[in-house]
Structures are given as structure tokens and as C-alpha cells.
Amino acid sequence: MxxxxxxxxxxxxxxxxxxxxxxxxxxxxxERGSPIDAIRAQCGSGALTEAGDVVHRRPYLQEVTTTSATIGWVTVDPAGERAILTTPDGSPLGEVLAVVEEYPQRLANEKQVWARITGLQPDTVYCYALGNGVAPLSEPTGFRTAPSATSTLxxxxxxxxxxxxxxxxxxxxxxxxxxxxxxxxxxxxxxxxxxxxxxxxxxxxxxxxxxxxxxxxxxxxxxxxxxxxxxxxxxxxxxxxxxxxxxxxxxxxxxxxxxxxxxxxxxxxxxxxxxxxxxxxxxxxxxxxxxxxxxxxxxxxxxxxxxxxxxxxxxxxxxxxxxxxxxxxxxxxxxxxxxxxxxxxxxxxxxxxxxxxxxxxxxxxxxxxxxxxxxxxxxxxxxxxxxxxxxxxxxxxxxxxx
Ligand SMILES: [Fe+2]
Structure with missing residues (x-):
């Protein structure tokens, strides 16, 4: 009991x-305090760039685990959409090409895209920006992976x-x-x-x-x-x-x-x-x-x-x-x-x-x-x-x- x-x-x-x-x-x-300030202080706010007006649904984090994360967003007429990964100190970690899905969509040319990121470390902040084959679509922002099962946090x-x-x-x-x-x-x-x-x-x-x-x-x-x-x-x-x-x-x-x-x-x-x-x-x-x-x-x-x-x-x-x-x-x-x-x-x-x-x-x-x-x-x-x-x-x- x-x-x-x-x-x-x-x-x-x-x-x-x-x-x-x-x-x-x-x-x-x-306790009082922002849920996002610590991450944004390390990575940025993720504001859309001028080229980012093709992003109709802002990025959102799904399936975050100790070693992986999925970033979803919706864009019009995707052309090599990708997530560009860096560490908080700006070191490049590579790019993950997004998978494009046809539905559901509110407008005919809107597409759901998913960038599935693997090979991460537990309880670690990673920074990401959206891009396509031509230009960055957003400034960097970030997320934290899940802590391990033995974490006492x-x-x-x-x-x-x-x-x-x-x-x-x-x-x-x-x-x-x-x-x-x-x-x-x-x-x-x-x-x-x-x-x-x-x-x-x-x-x-x-x-x-x-x-x-x-x-x-x-x-x-x-x-x-x-x-x-x-x-x-x-x-x-x-x-x-x-x-x-x-x-x-x-x-x-x-x-x-x-x-x-x-x-x-x-x-x-x-x-x-x-x-x-x-x-x-x-x-x-x-x-x-x-x-x-x-x-x-x-x-x-x-x-x-x-x-x-x-x-x-x-x-x-x-x-x-x-x-x-x-x-x-x-x-x-x-x-x-x-x-x-x-x-x-x-x-x-x-x-x-x-x-x-x-x-x-x-x-x-x-x-x-x-x-x-x-x-x-x-x-x-x-x-x-x-x-x-x-x-x-x-x-x-x-x-x-x-
Ligand atoms: Fe209900």
C-alpha cells in the first residue's frame, strides 16, 4: 500500500x-521556471528564415528516446527536406534527410515530413535546424534526449x-x-x-x-x-x-x-x-x-x-x-x-x-x-x-x- x-x-x-x-x-x-529557456539558450529559438515560409506546420518532437528522436513538420512542395544537426557549441553532427508522406493534408501541395534521428546519447541536448536542398528553412533550436533508466534526475x-x-x-x-x-x-x-x-x-x-x-x-x-x-x-x-x-x-x-x-x-x-x-x-x-x-x-x-x-x-x-x-x-x-x-x-x-x-x-x-x-x-x-x-x-x- x-x-x-x-x-x-x-x-x-x-x-x-x-x-x-x-x-x-x-x-x-x-518550482517555477521556463520549460524551454535552457534548451534555447544552448541552441536558439528556431525562428523560420525567409525561405521558411514553405513551412506550414512548425517542427514538433516525437518518439524521443535515450538514443533517438523524430522531428515532424509540414511543408509545401518539399525538395530535399532535412534536419541539420549540431552540438550546442556549433560542431556539425550531420544532416538527416526527411521522409515525405502524402497525407493527411489540408492543402493539396502540403506534405508531412519526418526526420528520424538515431545514434544519440542519453540526457544530451542536440541542436537542429530545418533545411531543404537549397537553403536553411529555420534557425537552430534544440531538444534533450531522455535520461537513462539508471538516472536519478x-x-x-x-x-x-x-x-x-x-x-x-x-x-x-x-x-x-x-x-x-x-x-x-x-x-x-x-x-x-x-x-x-x-x-x-x-x-x-x-x-x-x-x-x-x-x-x-x-x-x-x-x-x-x-x-x-x-x-x-x-x-x-x-x-x-x-x-x-x-x-x-x-x-x-x-x-x-x-x-x-x-x-x-x-x-x-x-x-x-x-x-x-x-x-x-x-x-x-x-x-x-x-x-x-x-x-x-x-x-x-x-x-x-x-x-x-x-x-x-x-x-x-x-x-x-x-x-x-x-x-x-x-x-x-x-x-x-x-x-x-x-x-x-x-x-x-x-x-x-x-x-x-x-x-x-x-x-x-x-x-x-x-x-x-x-x-x-x-x-x-x-x-x-x-x-x-x-x-x-x-x-x-x-x-x-x-
Ligand atoms: Fe471526451
Whole structure:
């Protein structure tokens, strides 16, 4: 059984959607600082050059591991598109020719390109610029590879769900994402409202988060709204996700001492529970975090707990002592008490409005609020901070490793 310290909390109440009114006993205040400044100080900001007006979707980092990374972008009429790699001190490391894909595309001459980079070292900053056979398309910027499994560095990430239709709230929350440090970004599904079209991905995902995506890897789960177009096909085309038997629908990856497993709650639960059981069996990481869209525990007015999901998933989570489960779908924040050793958090207030939330016997704290969560996993404890659209931390959670 895990020991869990709840900070903040108190009774639930109705209030404005952006600002928290509750300032609890936050004994582990979130560290403040930019997630991208350190990388940009070493490599640059990646501004587009004059020739770069052919870049219609800014570069974004995918599948970053200890030894590899994939950079995606969209360009018109590609001609030898490539990533030009250097060290932070400017020493050349070579060029990686991009693979061109024909779809999905909003305009007929737009092409998806992927530069897949291998042979890297763990926990190391690499600088990259975009180019084609003729000219540089961008100034250099950079990324950091994942730390090794033996690293004792803290692993920091943000998570949010239900983010996107370009609302003011989405943009205000996005601005707050520049105020706390982290190394990777997690999305809990429903990225591209209303129906996961390529235009909605361009306008409500890539355009909104371009400055973060350029320097930080993004590992999303798909939600029901993504499935309204081509059964989630656009989602799987615009993201390069770790391959495996889930075929980009469900997958897992490691970041330092943390094993992440991602499910697709639009697909069969039993199949994925069996996969997750095998996946967690193989993991030797001391921390396991599982995330997906539909919540097994929720007091939301719109959806509530997904009981069939809970029934098949909870025994697997309990068996493998998964410390934290993150979900979205209901547009609020909710943290449960530990349920057989696992804490479940709904973080569905990523920008697409909020809805009322009640309290259940499993609820430790719930709030109707636009927010994201920042999680820092150290050697001995995991600390989660919930941060609202004005930047105020309104709840936190500490899970010691036992
Ligand atoms: Fe949803």
C-alpha cells in the first residue's frame, strides 16, 4: 500500500472556470521556471528564415528516446527536406534527410515530413535546424534526449486533456505552460475539437502549442472526438508514436525511471488490459504511470466513471502497483483517494470549457476549473501539482515510493 499525502483539498464549490479560489496547504509548492529557456539558450529559438515560409506546420518532437528522436513538420512542395544537426557549441553532427508522406493534408501541395534521428546519447541536448536542398528553412533550436533508466534526475512532465477548439481559455492555459519546468508533454485525449479533422489539428493543436512542441516531446492519447474523423486516422497520421502491437492506438515508453503506458479508450478494453498486463510485467522501472481518455473514476456531471473500463483495468493496475492513473473526458479536475494503491486523477480541463463536478466516496478533491497538472517524479516520491488558467497552484499530491 502506498502512503499518500494530500495537500490542498477542502470542499467542492461552484466558481469561475479559470481562477481557483482555494489555496490549500500546499507544502510542496511547484518550482517555477521556463520549460524551454535552457534548451534555447544552448541552441536558439528556431525562428523560420525567409525561405521558411514553405513551412506550414512548425517542427514538433516525437518518439524521443535515450538514443533517438523524430522531428515532424509540414511543408509545401518539399525538395530535399532535412534536419541539420549540431552540438550546442556549433560542431556539425550531420544532416538527416526527411521522409515525405502524402497525407493527411489540408492543402493539396502540403506534405508531412519526418526526420528520424538515431545514434544519440542519453540526457544530451542536440541542436537542429530545418533545411531543404537549397537553403536553411529555420534557425537552430534544440531538444534533450531522455535520461537513462539508471538516472536519478527527476522526471518532470505536464498532462492535460480536452484542450482544443482555439478558445481564449485554451490560449490562456497554454501561456501558463511556460511558467513551470518539465521535459515532456502528455495529452489525455480530445485534442482537436470537434471532430479530429486535419484542419482542427492544425488550428487547435499544432498552431497553439508550436513554441513548446519545437523543444519538448509530445506523447498523446486519443479521445472520442479524434475518432469522429476516420476512426482516429488523422490522429495516428499526424503523430509518430512508439510502434508496437497497439499500432499507435496504445503504446508504452520509458523516460528515465518512469514507465508510461498509454491506452486508447475508443478501442476494446479487454484487449488492452491484457496487453497492459504483459507490458507492465516486462517493465523494471520503479515508477509506472498509465494514462488514457475515459476515466475509471469520475464525479463529472457529463460522463462520470466508466465502470466497464474500471472493471477490466483496475485488477491489472493493482497487480502491478501502478502509482498514478491520468484521464480526461470529463471537463474538470478530480483526484481520488488511493484505491488499492493507485491514485486516479481526472485532468479534463485543458481548455475546452469546464463542467460541474460533484464528489463521490472515492473523491479526495474535485474542482470545476481550467487547468493542467505538472508531475515531478523523483527517486523517493512523486509530486503532482494542479495549476489553473491564471497560474495558481490549487491542489497537489505526494506519493512516496514504498
Ligand atoms: Fe471526451
Amino acid at each position: 502506498l502512503g499518500v499525502t494530500a495537500c490542498g483539498g477542502g470542499s467542492n464549490n461552484e466558481r469561475g472556470h479559470l481562477a481557483a479560489t482555494k489555496f490549500g496547504d500546499l507544502t510542496h509548492p511547484v 527527476p522526471v518532470r512532465f505536464i498532462a492535460f486533456g480536452d484542450s482544443g477548439n482555439g478558445s481564449l481559455e485554451q490560449h490562456e492555459l497554454q501561456e501558463q505552460m511556460f511558467t513551470v519546468p518539465y521535459d515532456l508533454m502528455v495529452h489525455l485525449g480530445d485534442l482537436a475539437y470537434r471532430s479530429g479533422t486535419i484542419g482542427q489539428f492544425e488550428d487547435y493543436v499544432f498552431a497553439v502549442y508550436a513554441e513548446l512542441f519545437r523543444n519538448l516531446p509530445f506523447f498523446p492519447a486519443s479521445g472520442n472526438h479524434e475518432y469522429e474523423t476516420a476512426q482516429g486516422g488523422v490522429f495516428r497520421d499526424v503523430f509518430a508514436l512508439p510502434p508496437g502491437e497497439g499500432n499507435e492506438r496504445w503504446y508504452s515508453y520509458d523516460w528515465g525511471r518512469v514507465h508510461f503506458a498509454v491506452l486508447d479508450t475508443e478501442q476494446d478494453y479487454a484487449t488492452q488490459a491484457a496487453w497492459l498486463d504483459r507490458d507492465l510485467e516486462l517493465s523494471t522501472a520503479p515508477w509506472s504511470i498509465v494514462y488514457f481518455h475515459r476515466p475509471p473514476y469520475s464525479s463529472g456531471s457529463q460522463h462520470g466513471s466508466d465502470l466497464p473500463l474500471r472493471e477490466v483495468l483496475a485488477p491489472v493496475l493493482e497487480k502491478h502497483r501502478v502509482q498514478l492513473v491520468l484521464a480526461g473526458h470529463d471537463h474538470h479536475y478530480e483526484r481520488t483517494v488511493p484505491v488499492n494503491g493507485t491514485v486516479y486523477v481526472v485532468s479534463g480541463g485543458g481548455g475546452r470549457g469546464t463542467r460541474p463536478v460533484g464528489q463521490s466516496d472515492f473523491t479526495a478533491f474535485s474542482e470545476q476549473v481550467i487547468h493542467f497538472v505538472q508531475v515531478e517524479v523523483g527517486v523517493e516520491e512523486l509530486v503532482l501539482h494542479a495549476i489553473d488558467g491564471t497560474g495558481v497552484e490549487f491542489d497537489s499530491l505526494v506519493v512516496p515510493r514504498t
